Amino acid sequence: MLDAGLHLLADQNLASLGVREVTREAGLSPAAFYRHFPDLAALGVALVEESLASLHVMIRSVFAEAGGAEELIDRAVDVIQRHVREHRSHVRFLARERHGGVRQVREAIDAELGRFAVEVGSALALQPVSRGWSERDLRMLAELYVDHMVSTASAFLEAQEADPARERRIATTARLQLRLISLGRRHWQGG
């Protein structure tokens, strides 16, 4: 049933989804829906959880093996690109509902994205480059990285309908941007 919903949300958004629509897609009767969810909002929240499970795995795989700044950047962009490719529907759902019409879902996504920033922050704190950085500056940097990741993922999402050239352009741009940020990081001295 989650799969049915996700499939329908490919070109629709949660607020315009119908109970009957979902059950029809799933091959069930309308009443069956209420056996599993009270609301469509509840189904949305369930989809958020499903979508974000893989995200934390993803970030850890970036910082898993150490390496210079360049390798880290390349690996990060690669991981984002692959993640969008392999979890297209989930990523699209998150992008769409992040500012969508259903508050519960919006808040669930934002909360999870916040936890994500904290996780990135801890990983950054362990890098030698961050020696002497204040808590506040570290959090600011983590948020910058997360926002950048979100933007990049969105860009991949729109491109990745069989347009490899545009896809490569996005990857190149993302790498350059990360390199510029990394440069700013090395010359940072206090806020």
Added chain:
Amino acid sequence: MLDAGLHLLADQNLASLGVREVTREAGLSPAAFYRHFPDLAALGVALVEESLASLHVMIRSVFAEAGGAEELIDRAVDVIQRHVREHRSHVRFLARERHGGVRQVREAIDAELGRFAVEVGSALALQPVSRGWSERDLRMLAELYVDHMVSTASAFLEAQEADPARERRIATTARLQLRLISLGRRHWQGG
């Protein structure tokens, strides 16, 4: 009628909006809608145009008077914050429909955001700091700024429901991030 739509889209998204709903809000009969738009998508596109008109004015006001990097950063964040405050509905609409369920609207927003990046790029090219920058690097930087602006505006949007403390925190973070980017810019040498 545009106003009625915009008002309803405060807690809904375009795909779930109904013709009857809009006309009811506008105090007209359902049939009246079709005198002005063939579709609800058409109404959406009209709203996009209305929403983005003020954006170009806004950016020009940032670069209007010159000044050091610091003044520019402060002014940019100020302008974004004020813009979100004064055009709340329009900004919310853009954020919501940028990845929303109606393709025509999505594409209209993306196209306009692209033109926006070009405009920022030209402005950046005029700054002394950009001497020796390649076309590609300039565009990359412009996109980074635009993405950052979008993220910041979204953050303001969620906060600005009578939560001034969180609002200040966002402004501070945005300024720090821009300062870090500016730092990376000064030390950039070719891609």
Added chain:
DNA sequence: AAGTTCGGCAAACGACTGTTTACTGAATGG
């Protein structure tokens, strides 16, 4: 003054909606 466009209305069409109810068979557990 005559004609035409413009923006509005009420009414009607069938199709689709969310949700509740009462019922059924299969699995589970004591």
Added chain:
DNA sequence: CCATTCAGTAAACAGTCGTTTGCCGAACTT
């Protein structure tokens, strides 16, 4: 082996929906 939970069904409820049609007054145009 009997009771209970689980996951499903069909049918019905009163609404709402998008869209078309025919009609009407006011405002321009010529």
